Amino acid sequence: MEAARKAETAGTAETAITAMTATTAMPTMATPTTTTTPTAQKARASGPGTTRDSLRWALLVPGAATAAGFLAQFPYGGLYVGVTLMLAAAATGAIVAGSNWHRGGAATIAGFGVMALGLFAGPSLYESYAKLLGERTGAVVVLTGERGRDTGEYFCHVIDDGGRVSELGNRQNCYGDFAAEQRVVLYEDPLGALSPWIEAEDDRSLDPVGLAVTAGLFLLVGGTLFTAGLRRRSDQDLLDRHRRRPVPPQRSAVE
Structure with a gap:
């Protein structure tokens, strides 16, 4: 019986050693790293x-x-x-x-x-x-001139055929190329919100x-x-791009 007990103890120890060896020899699984490629960035965007x-x-x-x-x-x-x-x-x-x-x-x-x-x-x-939606009416230029000296801002005082007086400026196409007592054509806003557009002739071309x-x-x-x-x-795209940049070599402290 003493011999059987020793043989059982030896077998148990040998089994334990074999299990430990197998455990130690198992390969370690590396954790995969995830990188964002330019193709993946375009697909995500x-x-x-x-x-x-x-x-x-x-x-x-x-x-x-x-x-x-x-x-x-x-x-x-x-x-x-x-x-x-x-x-x-x-x-x-x-x-x-x-x-x-x-x-x-x-x-x-x-x-x-x-x-x-x-x-x-x-x-x-x-x-x-x-010109496309305005109502055409005839008018006469009463007074025209420049506001100040060399300012480039002109004015035209006109009276339409209905007797209404309007003061026009550069935004209404009055650039000093009209003379007093000249017959002109006005295109009036049908809603009455904008000042009339002045032209020398009836010309609706743009x-x-x-x-x-x-x-x-x-x-x-x-x-x-x-x-x-x-x-x-995105911010993540800029971070990935920064990480992919090559790192410049470090210069030694002692040269």
Whole structure:
């Protein structure tokens, strides 16, 4: 019995040693690391929601700038309302493209493009609205001249065939090319909100240069924002890009 007990003890010890050896020899599973590739970033940034959001801003910002330019043509504080709206549209476009989407170039184009769009869109829309929808009436120039010396601000006092007197300026196409007692044509706003547009003859053709510049600036701002929205970068994208940059070699303290 003593021999059987020793044999059992030896077998138990041998089994324990074998189990410990097998446990020690088991390979260690490495924890996989997740990296964000540029392809994954593009897939994450694209999608129907991103396209709709980009299109919304591409239409909203230049549309607001165009409306601001037209509002600036109205009297009774319309200029201040239009300028305020124009500045708000420029700031919004720059913030959305620069801060939210991290596209600095698009933010610069959007900011300055909106300002230029508002300046060109206002007179072009004023002329288009007056000539296409305005009521034609004849008038006579009573007095014309320049406000101050070398200011570039002209005025025209006219009396239409109905006896109404109007004082027109640069925004109504009075640039000093009219003479006193000259017969002119006025295109009056059917709603009565805007001052009449003055022309030397009955000519309802529109200025193609102003319309072309306005359309070009609208497409420039809208296209820039739409492209920037599709290629937007999040904070995580910038962090991943920073991590992928090669680390410069450290210079030794003792040279």
